[in-house]
Amino acid sequence: MTQISRFIGEVVPVAQRVTGDGDESAATFRGGGFADYALVSLHCLRIYLDASYRMTIDLLKEMPQITGEIGLSAADLPSPSTLCKAFDRISMSVCRVLLRQSAQLHDPSEHAAIDATFYERDRASRHYCQRTNYRVQTLKVTKLVDTATQAVLDLHCSTTLEGSDADLAEQIARRNAGDLRSLAADKGYDKQQLRERLRELDIRPLIKHRIFAPYDHAHNARIDEDRYAQRSMTETVNSSVKRSLGYAVRARTWYREFREITMMCVVYNIKQAVKQ
Numbered sequence: 001m002t003q004i005s006r007f008i009g010e011v012v013p014v015a016q017r018v019t020g021d022g023d024e025s026a027a028t029f030r031g032g033g034f035a036d037y038a039l040v041s042l043h044c045l046r047i048y049l050d051a052s053y054r055m056t057i058d059l060l061k062e063m064p065q066i067t068g069e070i071g072l073s074a075a076d077l078p079s080p081s082t083l084c085k086a087f088d089r090i091s092m093s094v095c096r097v098l099l100r101q102s103a104q105l106h107d108p109s110e111h112a113a114i115d116a117t118f119y120e121r122d123r124a125s126r127h128y129c130q131r132t133n134y135r136v137q138t139l140k141v142t143k144l145v146d147t148a149t150q151a152v153l154d155l156h157c158s159t160t161l162e163g164s165d166a167d168l169a170e171q172i173a174r175r176n177a178g179d180l181r182s183l184a185a186d187k188g189y190d191k192q193q194l195r196e197r198l199r200e201l202d203i204r205p206l207i208k209h210r211i212f213a214p215y216d217h218a219h220n221a222r223i224d225e226d227r228y229a230q231r232s233m234t235e236t237v238n239s240s241v242k243r244s245l246g247y248a249v250r251a252r253t254w255y256r257e258f259r260e261i262t263m264m265c266v267v268y269n270i271k272q273a274v275k276q
Contacts, residue, residue, distance in 0.1 A: 006274045007048060008041065008069045014101045014270070015040040018094060026071030034078060039086045040098065041070045042078070047260070047267045050246055053080035087256060095262040099152065102269035106276075109148035111227060112176075113184040114169050115234035116142040119261060120248035139249065141261055142168050144176060145237045147184065147230035150272065152237060152265040157258040166191035170198070177201040184231035206231070241268050 019036035026038035045066070046056040060067050061074045078086070118138045140161060144154040154176055156168050166189050173183055174197075183198060184206035195205040206228045245264045251257045 005065060007270060008045060008066055010270045010274055011041050011044045012070060018097045018101055027076040038070050038072060042083060043087060043263060044267050047245060047263055053084045090259060092259055095259050098266045099262055102266045103151040103153050105273040106149035106151040108146040108151060110179060110181040111147050112144050112153060112180055113147050113231040113234045114144050116140055116165060117238040139257060143234060144172050145234045147233045150233050150237050151269050155262060155265060157261055159254050165189050166194040170194050173198055173201060173203055182206055182227055184228050186231060
């Protein structure tokens with residue numbers, strides 16, 4: 001069995017659980033359309049192959065075993081435009097559930113780290129940028145990573161630099177409060193209010209204090225150094241995602257870009273699970 005076959009073998013069950021239409025036929029669903037799990041699986045495969053919509057469909061026509069895993073045949077495959085439009089119907093809430101389900105394949109350890117990275121938006125032509133007032137060239141993505149398995153647990157995307165990193169960390173921690181025992185971050189997240197909020201959520205903050213007074217040394221000395229050192233796993237994951245799935249997004253609108261980055265993390269989680 002090839003690696004791509006093992007990958008799609010993991011994607012389809014996850015997509016079926018999230019969309020809830022796993023008992024339906026992949027094609028000719030609700031009057032000639034496609035089941036949601038089939039479209040989600042096709043989009044994951046597109047990101048896995050790092051190919052355009054048209055190239056993805058062309059490649060799948062030559063891979064009957066892979067399309068069969070989804071429940072489709074070469075004749076059933078949607079057109080590239082249909083696949084592109086279907087991406088708009090996959091809501092961000094569904095993408096987040098997909099991310100959570102893909103992370104569960106790794107059996108997370110309840111110890112996580114958080115950090116931010118940037119993705120490029122510069123694949124658009126200069127004419128398109130001028131016509132649509134497309135000025136922001138990067139997306140800021142804050143990822144929550146399990147330090148033991150290196151699975152991406154959650155993320156936050158933004159086209160602006162407004163808001164502090166500490167505020168974003170608190171927002172992400174609240175969404176995952178029941179699943180975390182500790183949260184590690186670098187000194188960019190040094191904010192006493194964040195530490196207090198994390199403790200209220202029963203999450204141990206592993207965030208070193210910037211040195212302004214002698215007692216800051218004492219605060220830092222009480223931090224579990226082994227756990228704190230694992231915060232570098234976020235940098236490892238960010239590098240791995242960009243090297244394997246790309247450092248830039250193909251979508252043009254911000255909401256499609258947010259979904260694309262989330263799906264990239266879903267694909268990364270499943271790829272890592274397949275390797276294990």
